[in-house]
Amino acid sequence: MKTIARCLSGGLSFGLLLLAKIAFSQTLTISCGAVGAELSLCKEAVSAWTKKTGHQVEVISTPNSSTERLALYQQIFSAKSSDIDVFQIDIIWPGLLANHLVDLSPYTKGVEKQHFPTLVENNTVSGKLVAMPWFVDTAFLYYRKDLLEKYNQPVPTTWQQLSDIGKTIQNQEHEKGNAQLWGYVWQGRAYEGLTCNALEWLSSYNGGSIVDNNGKITVNSKAAESALSLAGQWVGQISPPGVLNYTEEEARGVFQSGNAVFMRNWPYAWALAQGEESAIKGKVGIVALPKGGPEGKHASTLGGWQLAVSKYSKYPKLAADLTLFLTSYDIQKQRLLKGAFNPTIKSLYEDQEVIAAAPVAKTLVKSLEQSVARPSTATKSKYNQVSNLFFNAVHNVLAGKEAPKQALKKLEKKLKRIKRKKWN
Structure with missing residues (x-):
């Protein structure tokens, strides 16, 4: 009886402790x-x-x-x-x-x-x-190793090279019946992801940032104009028209299903591209994003x-x-x-x-x-407005609504209006 009593007592204590823990x-x-x-x-x-x-x-x-x-x-x-x-x-x-x-x-x-x-x-x-x-x-350029080898093409080091190689492989695959293949997918929707992409383009052409570390508005430059001019040529040529509504996942979906030669994306996409259900497992390479040209530099948004x-x-x-x-x-x-x-x-x-x-x-x-860092420190509480204006201006260029020169000039005026005497 004593043993039973002890067991009951122990069980009761445990129950009380459990109830206390839950409580x-x-x-x-x-x-x-x-x-x-x-x-x-x-x-x-x-x-x-x-x-x-x-x-x-x-x-x-x-x-x-x-x-x-x-x-x-x-x-x-x-x-x-x-x-x-x-x-x-x-x-x-x-x-x-x-x-x-x-x-x-x-x-x-x-x-x-x-x-x-x-x-x-x-x-x-x-x-x-x-x-x-x-x-x-920090973003990488993902590329199809098998397709570059198939057509004897190098890994691109400049954006122009990427454009040319993407178009070459895309066209030859189309001729062979692979009509779904595109040369390059990225994030073109009007959101923060486009700010990241476009900032990389500008920086790679030695165009700096939207606003420099001292708060000076620098986005309206010849380098920025060159960068946006080339990117605007991608849509409908080596990038699907729908890229203008792509975020990271839409771009990954196209690339991972085997329907793109190149992709700009963050590191998370690597593990998924190598997954068991991936159509391109073992066929992918990664490298730094291309330079703006021979005198440009590799740049990736932090x-x-x-x-x-x-x-x-x-x-x-x-x-x-x-x-x-x-x-x-x-x-x-x-x-x-x-x-x-x-x-x-x-x-x-x-x-x-x-x-x-x-x-x-x-x-x-x-x-x-x-x-390359986004100018959130320099623009302080106004960064969200700055980024909004920037990615919308870039999106207008990509959609063919405005020429780069016109869009950048209008963007500069709007940024000056927000800044006034200083960012705060």
Whole structure:
């Protein structure tokens, strides 16, 4: 009887402990992107944190378009809503959203020193660490190794070369009945992704940025005119007319189904292109984006995403713990090996398992040295307006609505009107 009593007592104690744990368990919400394997990897990592802490997390997917996502976030912050505790934010948003975000410094215990200093600096606004780096991006040129070999063509080093090679292979494949093949796919929709593409074109032609580091408007230049003139020729020639509505996933869909020679995209597309269900598995190469010409340079827009805690969260300490877990060494390594999301922790690039499994990581380090930053720091709170004007002007050129010279001149006037005496 005593044994039974002890068993009942033990079972009761365990039950009480379980009830206590459930009673103290909180539920957080996190917004995650859904590009490629993003959403599934986010859910996987969140499940590991739930198992570790006993707290629950609801994962909320957000629009793939960064422009649409920002609009959604601003609406949530404007309402001071506690509906989302942890936000996945773009590299260009910390300054814009800082007033709505928690300073993570009291929770990090200095772990941010493991990350690339430039990213930590980017996420520090007025001395407050408002976001933790999660993954860093820089764009690559993806190419079909098999098609270049088939037609004895080199990997292009300039945009003009890409245009010529893409057209040559596309035309010859069309003659052989492969009418669906296009020379080049990229992100041409009027959104932030087009700002990234067009900024690369300008920089590769030595045209600088839209606004320089000192806040001077520099977009109306001969180099920018040359860059946009060539890009405008791609639509309907080596790029499908529908490219004007492509984001990252539409471009990847065409390329991964075997219907494009070249593609501009972020590193995440590498793992998917090598997946078991990919039509081009083993047929893809990656290289730096082309130069604007013999005197130009390779240029890739610096991208990436961070995790930030909402100032309106009911559980800021818990949300900070989740953020630090998701941006940790082990989780970033897992995301790299499974989804090609490149780490923000420097030491991971020396990890032998990473080196063996992810050749993209080595290429990324080189590409980071050629990266060009969007002028979000120089234009401060006006960056979103600046980018909107820029990608709409570029889109008008690509759609044949305006000549490059005319579009750039009008853009310069609009930017001056926004800036006035200074950016603020």
